[in-house]
Amino acid sequence: MESVGREARAESRIPTVSLISFFKQIPLFSRLSQEELAQLARHATLRVVGRGEIIFMAGDRLAGCYCVVEGQIKLTATSPSGAEKVIELLGPGRSFGEAMMFIDRPAPVCAQAIERGATVLCIPKAVIFALIEGSGEFVYRLLAGLSQRLHHLIMDLEAFSLQSSSQRVIGYLLMECGHKASVEGTCVVLPASKNVIASRLNLTPETFSRILHHLAQEGLIRVSGRQIELPDPAALKAFAGEL
Numbered sequence: 298m299e300s301v302g303r304e305a306r307a308e309s310r311i312p313t314v315s316l317i318s319f320f321k322q323i324p325l326f327s328r329l330s331q332e333e334l335a336q337l338a339r340h341a342t343l344r345v346v347g348r349g350e351i352i353f354m355a356g357d358r359l360a361g362c363y364c365v366v367e368g369q370i371k372l373t374a375t376s377p378s379g380a381e382k383v384i385e386l387l388g389p390g391r392s393f394g395e396a397m398m399f400i401d402r403p404a405p406v407c408a409q410a411i412e413r414g415a416t417v418l419c420i421p422k423a424v425i426f427a428l429i430e431g432s433g434e435f436v437y438r439l440l441a442g443l444s445q446r447l448h449h450l451i452m453d454l455e456a457f458s459l460q461s462s463s464q465r466v467i468g469y470l471l472m473e474c475g476h477k478a479s480v481e482g483t484c485v486v487l488p489a490s491k492n493v494i495a496s497r498l499n500l501t502p503e504t505f506s507r508i509l510h511h512l513a514q515e516g517l518i519r520v521s522g523r524q525i526e527l528p529d530p531a532a533l534k535a536f537a538g539e540l
Contacts, residue, residue: 341418342419349411354404357403361421366389367389368388370393370410370417371384371409382499388488465499467533467537471527
């Protein structure tokens with residue numbers, strides 16, 4: 298099944314001017330010409346997805362790629378025993394599905410909304426291929442984006458193999474602390490539930506909660522729901538180095 302054609306609960310088109318403005322903010326598309334951006338806008342379709350709604354399933358063949366406009370999307374894989382592993386969390390301005398679209402093989406992951414009212418843009422494969430043929434800059438940025446994603450996966454593998462559970466949690470908090478969309482000063486707002494974040498870090502929810510509790514006892518963080526305050530990020534980093 299080609300997932301861009303999957304029935305959506307709400308699907309519509311939005312003004313070209315608004316879409317062009319949005320695409321300019323995405324690194325992958327930011328240096329395209331006005332005409333190329335307009336081409337993207339003319340063919341992109343906005344899809345509103347509810348919490349828990351599937352965008353595409355593992356095994357689907359993708360007829361396009363996607364950009365997150367609002368909300369959070371998780372990419373997950375499922376083990377033979379049925380356990381779910383979160384591979385990646387994607388927020389506004391992030392694109393996904395490019396690699397699977399190019400190799401034209403069944404998707405190895407499932408894409409699912411984890412917030413109510415999440416919206417994604419669906420961009421048909423033919424439009425992306427036309428941009429590749431006409432813009433060397435676009436090809437460079439596309440390859441850079443795919444390479445960066447591969448780099449992140451390699452870093453994940455290294456972290457899961459070499460870092461302790463506590464170091465993984467601290468590293469994640471410090472990374473989010475430097476992410477403009479997720480932090481005000483030193484206050485990190487987790488982009489998803491603690492269960493989802495735990496899966497992303499290859500931890501059980503119980504282990505993740507236990508580590509947060511321990512860090513709070515040490516005075517290194519203050520936890521209030523999904524909001525986590527880091528009074529002294531440098532001290533937190535130093536603590537991780539001593540583990």
